[in-house]
Amino acid sequence: MNARQQLRKMMQEPGRVIQTVGAHNALGAKLVEQNGFDAVWASGFEISTAHAKPDANILTMVEFLNAASQMADATTLPVIADCDTGFGNVNNVIRMVRDYEKAGIAAVCIEDKVFPKMNSFIPGYQSLAPKDEFAAKIRAAKDTQQDPDFVVIARVEALIAGHGMEEALERAAAYDDAGADLVLIHSKQKDPGEIFEFSRRWTSETPLVIVPTTYPSITLADMSEHNIKMTIYANQALRAAVKAMNAVLAQLKESGSLLAIQDQLSPMDQLFELQGLKDMIKQEEHYKKLEVR
Numbered sequence: 001m002n003a004r005q006q007l008r009k010m011m012q013e014p015g016r017v018i019q020t021v022g023a024h025n026a027l028g029a030k031l032v033e034q035n036g037f038d039a040v041w042a043s044g045f046e047i048s049t050a051h052a053k054p055d056a057n058i059l060t061m062v063e064f065l066n067a068a069s070q071m072a073d074a075t076t077l078p079v080i081a082d083c084d085t086g087f088g089n090v091n092n093v094i095r096m097v098r099d100y101e102k103a104g105i106a107a108v109c110i111e112d113k114v115f116p117k118m119n120s121f122i123p124g125y126q127s128l129a130p131k132d133e134f135a136a137k138i139r140a141a142k143d144t145q146q147d148p149d150f151v152v153i154a155r156v157e158a159l160i161a162g163h164g165m166e167e168a169l170e171r172a173a174a175y176d177d178a179g180a181d182l183v184l185i186h187s188k189q190k191d192p193g194e195i196f197e198f199s200r201r202w203t204s205e206t207p208l209v210i211v212p213t214t215y216p217s218i219t220l221a222d223m224s225e226h227n228i229k230m231t232i233y234a235n236q237a238l239r240a241a242v243k244a245m246n247a248v249l250a251q252l253k254e255s256g257s258l259l260a261i262q263d264q265l266s267p268m269d270q271l272f273e274l275q276g277l278k279d280m281i282k283q284e285e286h287y288k289k290l291e292v293r
Contacts (some may be wrong), residue, residue, distance in 0.1 A: 004149035006107045007078035011151075012036060016224045018230040021237060024067060026074035027239060030274055033075045035050070039230075040066035040075055044082040045119060046238045055164040057116035059095060061087040069103040078106035078230075080153070085117050085129070086110040090140040097144040097152075100185075100236065107151035107182060109209075110137060112171060113161075120186055123213070126161035130281060131171050133180040151211060154180035159187045159194060169201055169207070176206045184209035190199035193216040199226040 001009070010018045020039040021032040024046035029277040047067045048055040064083065072079040081100055086093040088241050093110065100108050111117065114127045123285055134154075141152045154175035172183045187194045187284055192215045196272035207229030212218045223231055248261050255261075272278075 001192050002149075003072070003076065003078040003104065004147060004151070007039060007080075007106045007151055008149045013223050013227055017227060017228060017244050019220075020080060020230055020232045022070055022232065022234040024238060026070040027274060029071035029075040029077070029079065031237070033069075033077050037077070039078045039080055040071055041232050041234055042079055042081040042105075043238075044084050045233050046237050047082075049235075049238060055119040057084055057087075057185070059098075060079050061092070065099055065103060068100065068105055072104045072106075079104075080107040080109060081105050083108045083110050084232075085113055085115045086137050086141075088115055089292065090137055093137045094144045095142045097150075101145055101147060101150050107153055107181075108141065109153035109155050110134075110141070110157035111157050111184075111186075112175070120157060120160045121188060126157065128157060128163065128171075131174050134171075137172045138175050138178040138180050143258050151181045152179070153182040153184050154178075155184040155209075157186055159185070159189075159198075165194070165197060168198060172198075172202065173204065174203050180206060182207050182209050184232075186211055188214050191215050194224065196222075197226075197228050201229060202227075204265050231259075 010016055016036045020041045022041040022043035023029045023032055024043060032246045042064070044064065045055045047064055048059055051059060051063070053059060056236040060281050064081070068079055068081040079128050083096055083100070085097055091195045097108065112129050114129050118126065120126065138152060138154050143220045145152070156168050156172045158164070158174070168185065171183065175182060185195060185208060192212065195210055195215070202208060208227065209232065210223070210228050211234050213234055248264050252258070252261050
């Protein structure tokens with residue numbers, strides 16, 4: 001079963017909440033898999049941050065695709081690519097789907113903001129694309145895909161932009177009609193009440209996705225109860241890593257000694273394992289034996 005089939009299978013399991021974790025490179029994807037999660041989110045925020053650039057369509061599609069491809073190559077988990085607004089109009093979306101599908105990505109997610117977009121948690125910059133224009137992008141994506149198991153996620157930003165629940169439901173319904181496989185409803189509230197209201201009023205059988213960055217109190221049991229099929233922990237791993245690196249570097253600078261930070265470092269053997277070093281050596285030894293013959 002390939003990664004896309006895995007994702008489709010999980011989507012069809014009643015009561016299951018697919019736990020997806022953000023990463024920005026192959027190493028992050030491997031750690032997500034090692035810790036037992038269901039899928040990898042090739043996070044636009046994380047990839048942009050790893051380049052020390054704002055999450056505002058500064059990087060190109062090729063840069064995002066390269067990062068997602070490296071993740072897909074490093075893990076057996078489905079990789080779900082954050083593709084912002086689709087990198088332009090319907091023509092850009094068509095190219096995007098072709099290239100991401102060829103690269104082995106299991107799913108793409110596009111959002112209904114204007115291009116270039118700004119990160120959802122930056123106030124004052126949240127302009128939505130016309131509903132019909134974005135629905136056409138979803139339809140173009142579905143028409144373009146070759147593998148029936150490839151998944152297209154429509155991300156609704158109406159609540160983020162302050163347009164209210166009715167607008168969010170209307171937009172979600174339009175994208176559902178256009179063929180979206182999943183609908184991601186995004187919120188910046190500090191509690192999940194807005195998400196719960198949306199899920200109660202959502203009458204379609206198309207499953208829902210959430211990104212609980214600002215409402216961390218929500219539980220998997222809450223999600224299952226409200227018919228949420230996928231949760232995306234979009235950037236927590238990167239934020240934890242930055243905090244840990246800053247703490248270690250500050251301590252090293254203050255002490256001037258590696259001894260002060262030794263207990264905070266991963267052993268080298270763990271990194272060799274993540275590199276796949278043993279497999280490389282085994283392959284090398286195997287083919288050296290063949291050379292002797």
